[in-house]
Amino acid sequence: MSHDASTTGSHHYAHHFESADHEFETSKFGMWVFLVTEIMLFGGLFIAYGIYRGMYPEMFMEAHHALNKIMGAVNTVVLICSSLTMALAVGMAQRNERAKSAKLMMATLFFACMFLVIKYFEYSHKIHIGLLPGAFYNNPDITHPKAPIFFSIYFLMTGLHGLHVLIGMGLIIWVLRRTMKGEFSSAYYTPVEIAGLYWHLVDLIWIYLFPLLYLIG
Amino acid sequence: MAHDASASHGHDVDYLNDGKTVWSWLSTIDHKRIGIMYLVTVLIFFGVAGLLAIGIRLEHWGPTRTIMGPDTYNKVFTLHGAIMVFMFIIPAIPSALGNFLLPLMLGAKDVAFPRLNLFSYYVFLFGATLAVVAILAGQGVDTGWTFYTPYSIKSQTGVILTVLGAFIMGMSSILTGLNFIATIHKLRAPGMTFHRMPLFVWATYATSIIQVLATPVIGITLLLLVAERVLKVGIFDPALGGDPVLFQHFFWFYSHPAVYIMILPGMGIISEIMPVFSRKPIFGYRAIAYSSLAIAAISFLVWGHHMFVSGQSDFSNIIFSFLTVLVAVPTAIKVFNWLSTMYKGSIKLDVPMLYALAFLFLFTIGGLTGIFLAALSIDVHLHDTYFIVAHFHYVMMGGTVMALFGGLHYWWPKFFGRMYPEKLGRFAWALVFFGFNLLFLPQFYIGGKGMPRRYYNYDPVYTLGHQVSTIGSLMVGFGLMLTLGYLFWAAKKGQKATQNPWGAKTLEWTDAASPPITHNFHGQPTVDNWPYEYKSERV
Numbered sequence: 061m062s063h064d065a066s067t068t069g070s071h072h073y074a075h076h077f078e079s080a081d082h083e084f085e086t087s088k089f090g091m092w093v094f095l096v097t098e099i100m101l102f103g104g105l106f107i108a109y110g111i112y113r114g115m116y117p118e119m120f121m122e123a124h125h126a127l128n129k130i131m132g133a134v135n136t137v138v139l140i141c142s143s144l145t146m147a148l149a150v151g152m153a154q155r156n157e158r159a160k161s162a163k164l165m166m167a168t169l170f171f172a173c174m175f176l177v178i179k180y181f182e183y184s185h186k187i188h189i190g191l192l193p194g195a196f197y198n199n200p201d202i203t204h205p206k207a208p209i210f211f212s213i214y215f216l217m218t219g220l221h222g223l224h225v226l227i228g229m230g231l232i233i234w235v236l237r238r239t240m241k242g243e244f245s246s247a248y249y250t251p252v253e254i255a256g257l258y259w260h261l262v263d264l265i266w267i268y269l270f271p272l273l274y275l276i277g
Numbered sequence: 278m279a280h281d282a283s284a285s286h287g288h289d290v291d292y293l294n295d296g297k298t299v300w301s302w303l304s305t306i307d308h309k310r311i312g313i314m315y316l317v318t319v320l321i322f323f324g325v326a327g328l329l330a331i332g333i334r335l336e337h338w339g340p341t342r343t344i345m346g347p348d349t350y351n352k353v354f355t356l357h358g359a360i361m362v363f364m365f366i367i368p369a370i371p372s373a374l375g376n377f378l379l380p381l382m383l384g385a386k387d388v389a390f391p392r393l394n395l396f397s398y399y400v401f402l403f404g405a406t407l408a409v410v411a412i413l414a415g416q417g418v419d420t421g422w423t424f425y426t427p428y429s430i431k432s433q434t435g436v437i438l439t440v441l442g443a444f445i446m447g448m449s450s451i452l453t454g455l456n457f458i459a460t461i462h463k464l465r466a467p468g469m470t471f472h473r474m475p476l477f478v479w480a481t482y483a484t485s486i487i488q489v490l491a492t493p494v495i496g497i498t499l500l501l502l503v504a505e506r507v508l509k510v511g512i513f514d515p516a517l518g519g520d521p522v523l524f525q526h527f528f529w530f531y532s533h534p535a536v537y538i539m540i541l542p543g544m545g546i547i548s549e550i551m552p553v554f555s556r557k558p559i560f561g562y563r564a565i566a567y568s569s570l571a572i573a574a575i576s577f578l579v580w581g582h583h584m585f586v587s588g589q590s591d592f593s594n595i596i597f598s599f600l601t602v603l604v605a606v607p608t609a610i611k612v613f614n615w616l617s618t619m620y621k622g623s624i625k626l627d628v629p630m631l632y633a634l635a636f637l638f639l640f641t642i643g644g645l646t647g648i649f650l651a652a653l654s655i656d657v658h659l660h661d662t663y664f665i666v667a668h669f670h671y672v673m674m675g676g677t678v679m680a681l682f683g684g685l686h687y688w689w690p691k692f693f694g695r696m697y698p699e700k701l702g703r704f705a706w707a708l709v710f711f712g713f714n715l716l717f718l719p720q721f722y723i724g725g726k727g728m729p730r731r732y733y734n735y736d737p738v739y740t741l742g743h744q745v746s747t748i749g750s751l752m753v754g755f756g757l758m759l760t761l762g763y764l765f766w767a768a769k770k771g772q773k774a775t776q777n778p779w780g781a782k783t784l785e786w787t788d789a790a791s792p793p794i795t796h797n798f799h800g801q802p803t804v805d806n807w808p809y810e811y812k813s814e815r816v
Contacts, residue, residue: 076464077464081461093489096489097492101496102497104501104527138568193508193510194517205518209511209512216504216510220500268304
């Protein structure tokens with residue numbers, strides 16, 4: 061991270077900051093602002109969801125039964141566990157416990173993979189029985205003429221969320237590698253903290269998606 | 278990277294001479310160099326889109342075909358609008374002037390995240406290139422810059438790549454806004470409280486908030502449009518049960534606040550120029566600062582005024598009409614405070630001040646005609662006519678572009694350490710100012726008479742208005758080319774500038790050399806007052 065650096069203690073911080081703490085606080089602040097932009101990005105989809113659910117409440121009720129509540133619930137628990145392990149990993153990084161921090165990050169990655177595997181089974185089942193977005197919809201059981209819109213929204217929201225899971229995993233792999241190289245310590249663990257914040261957001265969005273899509277009635 | 282930590286580096290070399298190779302520019306993380314790179318890039322786009330505008334004007338010399346066919350015409354005005362909005366006017370002042378000036382005005386060595394800053398430049402360049410290539414390589418884009426559904430779902434032209442280009446440029450805009458917010462919160466010099474910040478910084482802050490909050494919404498909207506074309510999801514497609522008006526809501530939820538991304542930084546520039554060239558403290562500092570935030574806040578609540586004739590409910594129309602008129606309040610607060618700043622000042626009519634006065638005059642016309650359009654019954658008559666075209670050009674060009682050129686002349690000595698030629702500058706200003714009014718005043722008239730916007734042919738009764746307008750466009754075009762020509766000549770060959778040729782009080786003039794050294798300041802500047810203290814010079 062550091063560059064054109066001044067030296068204090070063990071960590072080099074960039075020349076335009078007063079101290080390593082100043083750099084850490086600024087990075088964290090920047091990440092929070094970024095998370096706000098992520099909320100606004102998903103916000104568009106949540107609005108679309110709200111509008112179409114308001115327009116076709118009975119269709120949402122009928123269509124949502126096609127989603128697998130058990131798989132959705134398991135995935136919710138899986139992501140909450142992953143958030144816990146990530147939070148603990150940040151705590152360990154802060155306390156110089158590099159080995160424990162790395163193990164906890166691996167656990168987080170394990171939960172993330174589990175989430176994606178379950179999601180894969182959900183998606184492939186839906187694709188198999190024709191519960192597809194918009195024009196590709198061809199399921200004979202749910203006959204409401206507007207049902208394709210529900211599945212458009214379902215695939216768009218969970219798809220964008222899935223993409224964020226993948227990005228989050230990429231970030232965690234990156235900080236995991238750096239942790240194993242011994243680049244972080246209690247004096248400098250900003251990237252771990254930042255990746256952790258991102259991962260919690262990914263978890264948080266799912267916590268809203270699950271009841272809105274799976275638990276309508 | 279370019280920014281190595283050699284011993285003498287950054288302490289006595291000015292930023293222009295700190296590395297001479299092209300690579301030292303392309304890989305720089307110095308906010309000043311990134312600002313200059315943005316400046317050159319957006320001015321190139323401005324030139325291209327300006328030439329397209331002159332093409333449109335020449336086509337309208339006569340009521341039927343003059344220089345291009347109808348399909349070409351559709352693509353030319355789409356390209357003009359899309360380039361001007363996404364590649365010039367949104368990034369122009371925040372990314373170019375903001376990048377250069379923000380850290381200097383705050384007494385910081387750089388923005389909070391210098392590498393992110395460079396990254397966002399390349400993201401912008403990539404998005405812009407993608408959009409331009411998509412438009413030029415394929416069959417162009419004929420949807421207008423608004424990409425309204427359902428036509429944009431059906432159009433056979435290169436909508437997807439253009440929209441992705443706009444999405445990517447939006448990411449750049451988000452990252453720049455994020456960087457500026459963090460910089461303003463975390464990197465102010467010791468003693469610089471929020472209420473001691475220059476007003477340009479306040480304006481940039483309000484702009485950044487809009488960039489960060491609104492741009493993600495256009496991001497998801499454009500992605501949905503791509504999904505609509507590729508996956509046929511039907512959210513916006515009436516044929517699949519979707520609602521095309523929802524697209525308009527999403528689009529304007531961003532694109533109306535984006536109008537304030539365009540104008541707020543311009544207002545910031547005017548707030549800097551006015552006190553310096555009136556030799557008086559700015560009048561109503563807090564009122565100007567807070568009105569920037571007020572405009573940013575209200576900007577999120579007025580998007581429906583673009584949709585008065587889209588079939589949205591009368592109740593929504595009335596609410597949006599009321600809220601839209603409300604924008605006039607903080608805007609007028611600014612205008613009256615600038616006027617009061619000039620009152621009994623010793624006004625010096627150098628080129629920056631001339632542009633600031635042009636801004637006041639033209640922006641006031643643009644703003645007041647905006648109130649006409651906010652009134653429902655009048656808007657139904659004027660919707661999609663040349664009246665609208667004239668209105669927003671008075672705001673965008675008469676407002677933002679005048680402010681930009683005022684700012685360029687004002688800070689040119691700081692950017693390059695050299696003065697622009699004053700007499701030539703005044704001559705070019707006169708061409709631009711009078712040409713501008715010749716160009717757009719007649720459009721209010723023919724628009725009020727019913728001339729629809731975007732039409733290729735028109736009723737011959739409008740011929741005179743169109744011809745006057747075309748003559749004006751040539752004057753503006755010539756004046757601006759002259760201006761850009763002498764500015765870039767002056768950057769190399771102009772008379773050497775002193776550190777503070779205008780006697781201004783903000784840190785970039787009082788504490789930084791012209792041009793500044795790589796690290797901006799020798800040591801850390803401290804602040805114990807606001808930057809508009811002209812007491813001793815008051816008349």
